[in-house]
Amino acid sequence: MIVVENLTKSYQRGHFALQNLSFEIVPHTFTAILGASGSGKTTLLRCLLQLTQPDTGKIWFQGRNLNQCSALELRQARTQIAMVAQQFNLVRRRTALENCLGGCLPELPLWRCLTSQFPASLLREGLAALERVQLLEVAFQRADRLSGGQQQRVAIARALTQKARLILADEPVASLDPETAHVVLRLLRSLCDQEGITIICNLHQVELATQYSDRILGIQAGKLVLDVPTHQFSNSDNDIIYRTHLGSI
Amino acid sequence: MIVVENLTKSYQRGHFALQNLSFEIVPHTFTAILGASGSGKTTLLRCLLQLTQPDTGKIWFQGRNLNQCSALELRQARTQIAMVAQQFNLVRRRTALENCLGGCLPELPLWRCLTSQFPASLLREGLAALERVQLLEVAFQRADRLSGGQQQRVAIARALTQKARLILADEPVASLDPETAHVVLRLLRSLCDQEGITIICNLHQVELATQYSDRILGIQAGKLVLDVPTHQFSNSDNDIIYRTHLGSI
Amino acid sequence: TPTTTQNSNNSPEVASLTRLTFGVGPYFPIPNENRKQFEPLFNALAEQVNLPAEVTVADDWIGISEALRSRTLDVAWLGPWGYMLARHNDPSLQAIATVKYKDKPTYYSVLMARADAPFNTLEEAIAQSQQGTKLRLSLADVGSTSGWLVPQAEFKRRNLDPKVVFDYNEGASHAAQAIAVLSNQVDIASDYDRNLDVLTDEGKIDKSKLKIIWQSEPLPNDPIVVRGDFPETIRTQLQEALVNLPPEQAKTLLPKNYTGFITSDGSNYASIEQAGLLVGKLK
Amino acid sequence: MTLPFTKSEVNRVDNFPDLNAILATEQRRQGGVWKLLHRSFWGVLAIALLIASARTARVDLLQFWQRIPTVGEWLSRLFPPDFSELPIFFEAIWETLAIAIIGTGCAILVAVPLALLVARNITPVQWLATPLRGLLNLLRGIDTAIFALFFVSIVGLGPFAGALGVAFHTTGSMAKLYAEVLESLPSEPIEAIEATGSDRLRSFAFAVLPEALPGLIGISLYLWEFNVRSSVILGIVGAGGIGYELLVSLKLLDFPRLCTILLLILAMVSLIDAFSAYFRQRLN
Amino acid sequence: MTLPFTKSEVNRVDNFPDLNAILATEQRRQGGVWKLLHRSFWGVLAIALLIASARTARVDLLQFWQRIPTVGEWLSRLFPPDFSELPIFFEAIWETLAIAIIGTGCAILVAVPLALLVARNITPVQWLATPLRGLLNLLRGIDTAIFALFFVSIVGLGPFAGALGVAFHTTGSMAKLYAEVLESLPSEPIEAIEATGSDRLRSFAFAVLPEALPGLIGISLYLWEFNVRSSVILGIVGAGGIGYELLVSLKLLDFPRLCTILLLILAMVSLIDAFSAYFRQRLN
């Protein structure tokens, strides 16, 4: 599905946010990425989508090299990849439902985007996605008037509406209470199992990662320090990911 | 310390974000507020600080009625209360360190705010606060270039620099990895124990709440459904907070 | 142009004329006044050649001159200086008539001062200004014949630079000039003789409190100008209509005190052209 | 819990909520027909206004297209530019720049506090905002020339009167545009600083200014540039500058001279634009 | 992991990092003295410029203060306003409004795509932005009057030429100000929409427009209002309107008439301002 080769990114000279990462994601799997705060998880996801330009390294998606393809090809690839950003990045002045439809703009004629006259079939799809994240009640509320967890779920619903083959979720349950977090992760898991969607998910809670993922990648200070199937994940692996970090306190 | 009487707030007619809440917070305690996403936790904290105007009800802080006091009195009260917002709300174009100093502007002459020439003693305080949340390394990085968890910790450091008597923290560890989350909560706990600072903290992870707090308030759909000392908190209480919510799925 | 080929050339052009467009400059200071005062004349003229009239009032010669040059305007009432500038811009313009004011085709530019000023002539004023504190001189808008061009030419003739000799200012309106002198905002101001009469008539100034310290040679009154390539036949018709305007009709068609037109081929504006050349604004 | 539709509706449909019904309810709530009427009323009004304007302005696109080819000839008259009076022009430019600097500078000083009082999201005294907006309208509504003439009666003819006129008139525009920038700022960081008990001015200096500065600088330089360009009008108070020279060239139909002045103004505008871009970039 | 100081420094001090040392390192890194020099250079330059300007503009505050009391007298001359020509003025206002509507309307149509191409954060073709900025400077640098004159040779004297002049000149200002609004938008939501593979135009319509609309409307109405106010110059192509009436009154020193016109303009400016406020509020 996606192949990363020697990915390196540094924002400031001499300090690497990502250093020489290589891995391959098999289709229809659920991969969790663990790592301490500031270790480079968000940067990695953004590099995959070319939202941040990697310094060196290659990224292949469905056999296409995303670093070097044309703008049009990149756009086509991006329609296949949905992203749930860490800060949600909703359009503040649009309703939750409209924000969901943000996932399927390429299908819409321009005038509908301009006048916000979305076809009913699409609205129904958006509502269905909102229902899956338990947000039907606030579907018509403006995004900047939603609670933190509601915003996060709208971002997830937007990714669902996009009907992508790959979902990149950046801490999708950080602002959710435990019950809702499970609902969301169960949802992602079932997408993976039943609809064959590939999922890459940054997580902070190790239990959730072990419970829902197929494979765990561990990042520490920009380096890939762990890559194991979830059932092999052990407490010592946990230490590998977070230990040195604690050592530097 | 703080007394809440019959607090009610509704954003939309007929739908209450908070309904008839009353409780009293004893000084030098650590109170955790639990509740499903959208249950009104953020609204409650914002009402305490009068950032959101409650519809009815009274809020007393150190014997002063915050609803009815003058603007000056409110400002004085606010210097005593620090808030860690759910979305961090940092000034994007200032460095992490400068953002920390945002907590002690009332002490500064205006020209220093305008020219960003902060006295060295204050800068040291800011650095010390950043150090407590393990952020010394990015002290001089602009806030909008920090990772999500780093931003959250800067917001916490800002609250520390404010040297308030009461800290309202809205999900202060949502974006943090488990190790760092424990560091931060240990820090808050020690502030409470050693410096006698009162802490009210919205949390999503029940384990963290039971581990660090003295008392747990449960909010469900805007109503106070639980108010127990932490050592009495049981699994059935957990159900009370989240159950009905799940029932409506 | 040779008159023999006229007719064959003109007929298609005449046919293509569906209306006559007239333009008039800022003769009266108030824009609506301009339209009211000049529209009857232009309407009557157009009637003579059986074409509908369209009148535009602009507040400067620039627009009119540009429109004449680009052939989007047929006939215009210009000021003498405006005419020279426009013809400089487009030599194919032709004056066909000069208007008469109280039966005279000429007027004068004047420089005036307060009646109690310690000088009586321009020479004395210059001398005083060069020795003691500078006198304040105000000329009118650079598009004005009497208020700017002619006094400028006079200074040039005397080899003086008014900006050096005087505390110099330009751009004022004619209406404000006399008032500025009387209210002691300036010491010397330019104007034309007729305007002083009008202002006195309207009770805006008391002429006896002013004195004239310099008066120009007679200047030709305003011309009626047609654009280049204007059909010869219609031009002649217009010219005849203008020149033969009976005095009693002139009273109703023209602004007050204007009594008719004399024919002109532009040669009576030579003095203006010379002044323009002298101040270096024509080449 | 905000429910645009009744709770029973959600419960009734239980696991398969009727999405169509929800959509219909929402459309009803937004008042479908009524809103449509309302919108079409405004639409019709706008179109009517546009047509009426086009008539009054005697818009005639046909003629426009037909005569477009004459453009080249017009432009050709501008060449070659006449550089003989360059020193005079430079002096005039400097005079204009100086008047604009003084005028715009004063306007900035007054406009910043006014904008703070007028911007709806940060004004500390809501009731003052409306009368102050009126004052700004007044300042904007009275032309530079009128202010300048007014000040002539105080400080006499000359550039000072012009600078004062520029200052007063510009204050109105500047405070309005400043306020617009301030109103478009995200409110959360400002609120976060105010929540620490800091007063308005300090919150402004700390949280608003860094975010707004690029916008404010852009507007200030734009208005400065504008004042430089529009110095035409100051000729009447004896403070002409380059704008007046331009007007004179126009009036005398001296196109080569006009061309030189245009080139100078263009250079100036481009310089100010580059300056603005440089400044704003340095702030990032 | 970004370290403004070397890692060893942090490790060395271990549990008690030397905060002073860190501060000093950072100050060194920012280049203390050098930066100070740099800053003071700009500061001195600015002050020198200001003083030079004040001299050129012959600023004389003493005289200003001394003669302030004469203000009342000047103002008293404005009263009573002379309402006798009101119908004429209304006609002039409508003409001006119409020209401004057509001119500003056309400018909006052209300025929106231009602004999209020029705003640094959303332009799809970076290399085009700079030449286009040059074009905008050109449009801004050439006065309405000159454009109007130019169009006289195409469409003849009259309001149409004026409207075209307004349209061309305004486009420059409008695209610049629009671009400034667009550049100040938060980039994240736009990026989020682009990350779904949507193209520029759709992202703009979906994510940029709703956020930017209040600002864009504010600027459009401001420029419309500005065009109404500044119609003075259109007199030269025979499209004077209310601005020209104002200038005439001023030149004739007819103060009661001037007062009436000022009142009318004020009313108009206030109306447009209220209209703008209403519009922007409805968008919230």
Ligand SMILES: Nc1ncnc2c1ncn2[C@@H]1O[C@H](COP(=O)(O)OP(=O)(O)OP(=O)(O)O)[C@@H](O)[C@H]1O
């Ligand atoms: N735009 C940027 N400019 C400079 N440095 C950046 C930028 N974005 C991120 N960084 C730095 O890169 C490092 C990795 O950031 P990243 O956002 O990838 O971390 P993360 O793993 O997502 O952390 P978190 O769990 O806190 O979100 C951090 O040290 C951060 O400060």
Ligand SMILES: Nc1ncnc2c1ncn2[C@@H]1O[C@H](COP(=O)(O)OP(=O)(O)OP(=O)(O)O)[C@@H](O)[C@H]1O
């Ligand atoms: N400004 C607002 N306008 C309208 N409704 C609002 C506004 N802010 C919050 N709400 C609604 O009020 C309810 C409570 O919101 P609140 O932010 O207090 O929830 P919360 O408990 O903090 O949730 P979370 O854990 O997701 O942050 C939600 O249903 C939300 O949609």
Ligand SMILES: [Mg+2]
């Ligand atoms: Mg992250």
Ligand SMILES: [Mg+2]
């Ligand atoms: Mg919340």
